[in-house]
Amino acid sequence: MYIDTHTHMISRTTDDYEAMAAAGVVACIEPAFWLGQPRTNVGSYIDYLSTIVGWERFRAGQFGMRHYCTIGLNSKEANDEELAEAVMEILPRFALKEGVVAIGEIGYDEQTELEDRYFRQQLDLAKEVGLPVMIHTPHRDKRRGTTRSMDVAVEHGLDPSWVVVDHNNEETVREVIERGFWAGFSIYPCSKMGNERMVEILRRYGPDRIIVDSACDWGVSDPLAVPKTAELMRRGGIAEAAIRQVTYGNALAAYGRSGQMREEDWLDPPAIDQCTLYMGNSVLRGGQEPRIGAAAPRRRDSLVIE
Numbered sequence: 485m486y487i488d489t490h491t492h493m494i495s496r497t498t499d500d501y502e503a504m505a506a507a508g509v510v511a512c513i514e515p516a517f518w519l520g521q522p523r524t525n526v527g528s529y530i531d532y533l534s535t536i537v538g539w540e541r542f543r544a545g546q547f548g549m550r551h552y553c554t555i556g557l558n559s560k561e562a563n564d565e566e567l568a569e570a571v572m573e574i575l576p577r578f579a580l581k582e583g584v585v586a587i588g589e590i591g592y593d594e595q596t597e598l599e600d601r602y603f604r605q606q607l608d609l610a611k612e613v614g615l616p617v618m619i620h621t622p623h624r625d626k627r628r629g630t631t632r633s634m635d636v637a638v639e640h641g642l643d644p645s646w647v648v649v650d651h652n653n654e655e656t657v658r659e660v661i662e663r664g665f666w667a668g669f670s671i672y673p674c675s676k677m678g679n680e681r682m683v684e685i686l687r688r689y690g691p692d693r694i695i696v697d698s699a700c701d702w703g704v705s706d707p708l709a710v711p712k713t714a715e716l717m718r719r720g721g722i723a724e725a726a727i728r729q730v731t732y733g734n735a736l737a738a739y740g741r742s743g744q745m746r747e748e749d750w751l752d753p754p755a756i757d758q759c760t761l762y763m764g765n766s767v768l769r770g771g772q773e774p775r776i777g778a779a780a781p782r783r784r785d786s787l788v789i790e
């Protein structure tokens with residue numbers, strides 16, 4: 485069993501859900517994020533957040549996956565002050581909805597003043613509502629941005645064991661782990677963290693506090709990155725207990741603090757019935773044979789890394 489803690493499933497197809505479920509991914513977490521197209525008003529945000537706590541959670545269940553999400557104002561859009569102010573007003577009511585396991589992904593992009601202001605406000609919100617935090621570390625000037633994110637989290641009184649710092653690399657991992665934060669690693673097919681590098685990191689630092697995720701979204705990414713990396717770890721001689729810890733156990737320990745994510749959710753899930761309606765709509769398209777109760781159709785997705 486695997487948990488993928490960073491998946492933007494609204495950008496993915498039902499084939500992806502079926503392939504992930506068939507490969508052993510029992511649950512995924514969808515962090516609120518940037519759509520590529522900047523949102524111009526708070527209404528777009530309300531509908532987006534409603535989608536990830538509502539329809540997407542329903543859709544995932546209809547294809548055999550438990551779906552959770554995180555709620556937040558992302559760092560890029562924090563730079564649109566008018567939008568950011570309006571979004572901050574509506575975040576608390578979404579943060580308390582069922583299936584929300586953290587405030588995130590929040591943090592720095594260009595490390596501007598506005599990003600800093602809304603990052604701090606959202607750390608306070610996380611404390612207020614008693615949720616963990618998922619931090620997105622910047623792609624540029626990563627090391628400084630990562631250190632700064634942790635400094636600010638500590639300054640705002642957050643316990644590091646309630647904070648996942650995601651998108652780490654070889655440069656940032658040591659400090660994140662030593663300071664007691666969870667260290668997320670996003671496995672991208674052709675940039676940043678490759679699979680082989682992940683195996684090396686695990687050899688060097690051990691499995692404590694490390695979480696492997698796919699960060700699959702609308703860009704070049706692989707929703708099977710977690711099971712594929714686990715397979716590579718097995719071939720690289722990493723112990724099964726360590727693999728389980730970084731692809732399942734640590735994720736559950738970190739996000740389970742929300743009280744919203746429990747093993748029973750996927751060990752004893754409601755039976756699939758694709759005739760079920762969500763606000764009047766099902767996942768079925770014209771003339772399609774519904775899947776009811778039965779296991780997913782057999783698939784032949786290879787877990788070999790190309």
Ligand SMILES: [Zn+2]
Pocket residue numbers: 490492515517589699
């Ligand atoms: Zn993301």
